[in-house]
Amino acid sequence: MPQDELRFQYPLLALKFPDDETFASFYPGQNYSVLTQLKNSVVGLGEPVLYMWGESGSGRSHLLHALCSEVDERGDSVAYIPLRHYQSMTLDIFENMEQVTLVCIDDIEEIAGDEKWEKALFDFYNRWSDNKENRSSGASLVFCANHLPKQLGLKLNDLVSRLEWGACYHLTPLNEEDKLGALQLRAQLKGMKLPVDVGRFLLNRLSRDMNTLLDTLDQLDNASLEAKRKLTIPFVKEVLVL
Numbered sequence: 001m002p003q004d005e006l007r008f009q010y011p012l013l014a015l016k017f018p019d020d021e022t023f024a025s026f027y028p029g030q031n032y033s034v035l036t037q038l039k040n041s042v043v044g045l046g047e048p049v050l051y052m053w054g055e056s057g058s059g060r061s062h063l064l065h066a067l068c069s070e071v072d073e074r075g076d077s078v079a080y081i082p083l084r085h086y087q088s089m090t091l092d093i094f095e096n097m098e099q100v101t102l103v104c105i106d107d108i109e110e111i112a113g114d115e116k117w118e119k120a121l122f123d124f125y126n127r128w129s130d131n132k133e134n135r136s137s138g139a140s141l142v143f144c145a146n147h148l149p150k151q152l153g154l155k156l157n158d159l160v161s162r163l164e165w166g167a168c169y170h171l172t173p174l175n176e177e178d179k180l181g182a183l184q185l186r187a188q189l190k191g192m193k194l195p196v197d198v199g200r201f202l203l204n205r206l207s208r209d210m211n212t213l214l215d216t217l218d219q220l221d222n223a224s225l226e227a228k229r230k231l232t233i234p235f236v237k238e239v240l241v242l
């Protein structure tokens with residue numbers, strides 16, 4: 001099926017991924033091997049099937065968005081399926097998806113126990129495996145979840161077995177120094193400077209969940225631009241009412 005037909009048939013193929021969730025904006029910490037594997041996948045040198053797992057805030061979705069953006073920009077078909085929204089989807093989301101160059105399936109844990117969805121994912125995986133001669137070179141299938149396949153609570157043992165076939169990578173959570181580095185990298189990409197003392201202040205006073213920290217950084221960026229002030233601890237206290 002031609003690329004333009006694929007894009008027309010599947011709205012998810014035409015998603016605009018977040019501009020700030022790229023490979024360049026991902027602070028790897030101890031996850032260089034995962035980042036390298038995904039970058040290799042973009043140029044057809046990585047494993048064709050990859051399973052990536054990590055706790056919430058570990059950067060799973062960020063990496064999937066980055067991978068999808070890279071493949072989409074080179075003109076190949078992309079599908080990103082966030083199963084946390086599966087209840088608003090229909091099972092035929094997987095129809096003909098085996099022909100897509102890159103398929104990323106996020107939040108597999110969300111369908112655990114739902115027999116119809118587990119079976120639909122299993123059937124898609126089998127079709128994808130059987131269809132390799134009809135896909136472009138470098139095609140990839142990437143799964144993401146919060147635990148290893150056997151720990152997801154899936155009822156279909158054959159699906160668990162399939163998910164264990166590919167290369168498996170664990171996303172190690174960032175430690176405190178890594179989180180500081182991640183905040184400074186994101187600030188730099190926004191064209192702002194986050195002094196070390198301000199970064200440590202945020203880590204000490206706010207939830208250390210990376211999504212919360214990055215959302216707060218966006219808030220401070222907007223406030224800094226509006227007030228035309230640099231990021232200092234007094235200014236941060238004022239903006240965040242701390």
